[in-house]
Amino acid sequence: MEFLKMEALGNDFIVIEGSTPDPGQVRSWCDRRRGIGADGVLLVSGPGRSGAAARMSLWNSDGSFAESCGNGLRCVARYVFDRGWAEGRAFTVETSTGLSEVEVVADGSVRAGLGTYRIGNSVTASGYSFVSASVGNPHAVTFMDSPARIDRVDLGEIGRLMQDHPAFPEGVNVEFAAPLEQGVFRVRVWERGAGETRACGTGAVAVAAVAHAQGRAGPAVEICYPGGSLGVEVAGDTAWIRGPAVSVFAGTIPA
Known part of the structure; x- marks a missing residue:
């Protein structure tokens, strides 16, 4: 093949x-x-x-x-x-x-x-407050005040623990985000079924959507992953990535 x-x-x-x-x-x-x-x-x-x-x-x-x-x-x-x-x-x-x-x-x-995304309820787990979001698959997003704090997170342990959280019966993708400048966020992601990855498109939408809903950013957001930067546009309840x-x-x- x-x-x-x-x-x-x-x-x-x-x-x-x-x-x-x-x-x-x-x-x-x-x-x-x-x-x-x-x-x-x-x-x-x-x-x-x-x-x-x-x-x-x-x-x-x-x-x-x-x-x-x-x-x-x-x-x-x-x-x-x-x-x-x-x-x-x-x-x-x-x-x-x-x-x-x-x-x-x-x-x-x-x-x-x-397509469309949905922002759900707040969920507390492993000492962090997450916001749930759906982008065709489930996500849990939390914001921290600095990229340095993200780097100290044991994302592997938290990601695995989140798979057993009752709020996410089918598992969940986990994003930790921190602002770099206005409309730009540094993000680490743990994907269910894959572990920590270099980037995640739907995860970028989840972060951008929650950031926009909470007044942290406008509708156009740049997500900076370890693998590079992804542009996100959210309008209404739909999103594009580039x-x-x-x-x-x-x-x-x-x-």
């Missing part, structure tokens, strides 16, 4: 076409010592329903199915565009949560519409 390794802000994926992988295959391929190494596996096929240029499905590195992934969506948009599956730079991709609009911009960046998505290398997985 042929594959393409892609990454968006260091959030990396194994992109394949063809049959649905089983959880064991996903875990094996994503293993960074014995496999290809990735945060997840993207299955791409086309076309999708309602005129979508392609369909996508995503599995986390632990083999679990992921409902939504902004950086994965941007990688799929780049993949589809580079293969000429779409007419023009703006098109739609079918995901497990519906149809998503995407655009491959002339400067090489990729914009993706992540950033790079690139191919790294191609190869073949033995049968």
Whole structure:
């Protein structure tokens, strides 16, 4: 089976076409010592329903199915565009949560519409006050007063503990954010099914949406991850993200 390794802000994926992988295959391929190494596996096929240029499905590195992934969506948009599956730079991709609009911009960046988001209740856990948010998948966001405090957080321990919190019966992605300047936030993220990652598209939307709702920022926000910066625009209850998505290398997985 042929594959393409892609990454968006260091959030990396194994992109394949063809049959649905089983959880064991996903875990094996994503293993960074014995496999290809990735945060997840993207299955791409086309076309999708309602005129979508392609369909996508995503599995986390632990083999679990992921409902939504902004950086994965941007990688799929780049993949589809580079293969000429779409007419023009703006098109739609079918995901497990519906149809998503995407655009491959002339400067090489990729914009993706992540649909509607919802901000939920406050949740206290591990000594921190989080705000829950849904961006097609669940998030818990907390703000700190300085990036230095974020760096001292044991995100692995807190992320694992949050998976058993009664407020999140299906698990949750966890974001710690701190302001760098007006409208710019430094963020670390722990993704359910993958652990701490270099970036998370839906997590960026969750942080931007909560920051905007709390008066910490306007509708346009820059999220600075260890893997790089992602632009976010929130309007009403919808959101767009914009950033790079690139191919790294191609190869073949033995049968």
